[in-house]
Structure formats: C-alpha cells, structure tokens
Amino acid sequence: MRIDKLLWFLRLAKTRTVAQGLAQEGHMRLNGRRIERAHQKVAPGDVLTVPIGAHVRVIEILALPTRRGPASEAQACYRVLDASPSHPVAAPLQH
Template sequence: MTGESSLRIDKLLWFLRFAGSRSLAQDWVAEGHIRLNGRRIERASTAVRCGDVLVLPLRAGVKVIAVGTLPRRRGPVEEARGCYEVLDAAGSPPLAGQEINPAHP
C-alpha cells in the first residue's frame, strides 16, 4: 500500500484501467451508476479505501470488486489487477447466440 489511506475514485478507476482517462472516469462517476459500499456516488472526489467494495457497470455486465491495495500509479495490467479482487466471478451472462444450458437442447 502507498503512504496514502485513500484515493479519489476517478483516479482509482483510471489507475486500475477501468477508464481510459481520468476525465472519462470523472464523467462515468458523475452519471451516478457506480456504487461504493452499496451507496450510489456522483462525485469524482469521493475517497476510496482498502477494503471498499465497488459495483461497476461495464459493457460486458456489472463487475463487483473489492479494493485490496491502493495503486501508486497507472501501471501495467498485471499490476492493476493485483490491487483488487473480483467478487462476482460467476456472474457474467452468456454471449448472444450461446445456449444457457447445453445439456438440455
């Protein structure tokens, strides 16, 4: 962990590579679709701490993550992935055209 005890959510989303730029992260937060510990947030300055749970609406579906450590920078993908844990690993919907249960045609 860094010497900081919290990080702005817009900066965190950019560092963890969920947003392509910090300004896109700010816009995403302002839309009000992100939840922090079950609470809807709309301010890019909202502080995120280790252990917090984020619900992120992504194109592929909703992703729930727990922040493990606060990143110091926007590093490589592997470094970013090491800072959080995905809590909904089984929750991705099937792709269009795929059978939900192939055992029952």
C-alpha cells in the same frame, strides 16, 4: 484516493475523463451507496460496483495503487467478487 483516479489507475477506465464521467453518472456504488461525485474517497476494503460496457463488475479494493502501471500491477490491487461471467437472470435464453 479519489474514485476517478482509482478507476484510471486500475485500468477500469481508459482515461481519467472517462473515469470522472462514470462516477458522475450515478450508476456506481461504493459499499452499496450510490456515487455521484468523481472526488469520492476510496480506501482498501471498500467494495465497488462498476458498470463497464454491458457488464457490471463488483470488486473489492485490496490496496491503493501508486501509479497507472501495467495491467498485472493494477489487477493485484483488487479482487473480483463477481467471478461468474454473467448472472443467470441476465443471460440470454437458450432454445
């Protein structure tokens, strides 16, 4: 499955156009390798590093969705690997 379609199906991007832009910006990683094409193929078992807003999400693809369904259906297709809300190095200083 194409990475732009996957991001849209998993509800990590609001539209397919936004998903294509994310892929073409070159900030995403697939199994540690930089992605610069929206048509990059993704398979179950792959690990994606996706910058979303001010955060970076690291997810493992468990299954490829067949449609853009409800959020609960989309979340069943991946596992979040960065369970902590923020990295301590990137966290704001506490005074």
